[in-house]
Amino acid sequence: MRRSLPIVLSVLLAAGCAVTGDEGGDDTGTGGTGPITFATGRDTTAYLQPLLDRWNQAHPAEKVTLLELPEAADEQRAQMVANLQARSSRYDVLGLDVVQTAEFAENGWIIPLERGLFPLDRFLPPVVDTAVYKGKLWAVPYTSNAGLLYYRTDLIKKPPRTWAELRTAAQEVTKKHDIDGYAGQFLAYEGLTVNFSEAVQSAGGQVVSPDGTRVTLDPAKAATALAFLQQGLREGWIPKESLSYKEEESRLAFQEGRLAFVRNWPHAYGPAKAKLGDKFAVTRLPGLDGPGSSSLGGINLAVSASSKHQHTAQEFIRYFTGLENQRRVLTEGSFPPVWSELYDDPELIKRFPYLPVLKESILAAKPRPASANYNQLSLVIASSVTKALSPPYSESAGDMAVSLKSELEEIIRTQ
Structure with missing residues (x-):
């Protein structure tokens, strides 16, 4: 998570926008048509304009305008929440991180959608689950995501399947070459919550039940996961500099040749290819005894409850999540699509050879809990794990796991 000042500023700026914008309320309704605004994170927008232009050319009276939110997921959420709490109609279509569906639905900030309007049966099943809350469809999957292990093929003989193999390979490569390990x-921030959750899952556990109603954290398995990360930092094959890494910093470290291994999302593949050529590949995340399990990521598209043009917003989502646009999401944006058949397309596999591994990773991934209090759960996890990973490692992995479980149970009890 970034320091609190930028987040506070984001909230204040968003609130200011809400005050000066049109107010929602009585004029909202699923029948409204007209111009709409699509609000989504800046990190996902570089390729979007041509897709928006196609819609605008076909719908001159219902044009869509792109509104770029901050890159960090925490700051995106802060800005959207401030706007929606003010019942502003400035946002029509929201690009939500998959973990936000439950929170936004529970608070009445988005509207339920009719399942029959969308070809959900042709989407990857785990991806559809991220858009459902309490039996209703609240959003439509737009991109999916699963963590992958990137590795240097010119330095590594074969990809590691287990943590022990990763440790050995990382130690060997750091001794032989002027490069960090993993x-x-x-x-x-949320990225640390994801990395820790993946480690727990890859040790055979889970932090919270999928419906967000029970803490399922096994302290022994959580301690095993945390001890693996602590060991890497102590031994030096995980560089201490990585304690300041988000997605962008870790991506740059790998593609600039400073890391032999990195865990990152699929969007890092294209830039790495441009820099490293054929000197790298991807595989599934390693685990305690074999391939591990990623946290399921991605973006879902939802309709603001305060939008005055909800019919147009839903039709835009139907267009934007259609098969041809999903192909462009991959070919032009390098983001994982949600249509299952695209992962089996020979032409796409030739261009994006990681697709079979990515499909395996998505199908084996676990969703983060569908909890209206997910943001609070994530903050507690990230804070606890940070303390455990920071020198001098005064708190044992076992003690941290026990105290974390207690804190999470307190949040669940009070929700």
Whole structure:
């Protein structure tokens, strides 16, 4: 997570926008048509304009305008929440991180959607689950995501399947070459929550039940996961610099040749290819005894409850999540699509050879809990893990796991 000042500023700026914008309320309704605004994170927008232009040319009276939110997921959420709480109609279509569906639905900030309007049966099943809350469809999957292990093929003989193999390979490569071993996203923000959750899952456990109603954290398995990360930092094959890494910093470290291994999302593949050529490949995340399990990521598209043009917003989502646009999401944006058949397309596999591994990773991934209090759960996890990973490692992995379980149970009890 970034320091609190930028987040506070984002909230204040968003609130200011809400005050000066049109107010929602009585004029909202699923029948409204007219111009709409699509609000989504800046990190996902570079390729979007041509897709928006196609819609605008076909719908001159219902044009869509792109509104770029901050890159960090925490700051995106802060800005959207401030706007929606003010019942502003400035946002029509929201690009939500998959973990936000439950929170936004529970608070009445988005509207339920009719399942029959969308070809959900042709989407990857785990991806559809991220858009459902309490039996209703609240959003439509637009991109999916699963963590992958990137590795240097010119330095590594074969990809590691287990943590022990990763440790051995990382130690060997750091001794033979002027390069660090392994890193993920270890700054105290949502990325650290994801990395820790993946480690717990890859040790055979889970932090919270999928419906967000029970803490399922096994302290022994959580301690095993945390001890693996602590060991890497102590021994030096996980560089201490990685404690400040988010996705972008870890991506740059790998593609600039400073890391032999990195955990990152598929969007890092294209830039790495441009820099490293054929000197790298991807595989599934390693685990305690074999391939591990990623956290399921991605973006879902939802309709603001305060939008005055909800019919147009839904039709835009139907267009934007259609098969041809999903192909462009991959070919032009390098983001994982949600249509299952695209992962089996020979032409796409030739261009994006990681697709079979990515499909395996998505199908084996676990969703983060569908909890209206997910943001609070994530903050507690990231804070606790940060303390455990920071020198001098005064708190044992076992003690941290026990105290974390207690804190999470308190949040679940009070929700």
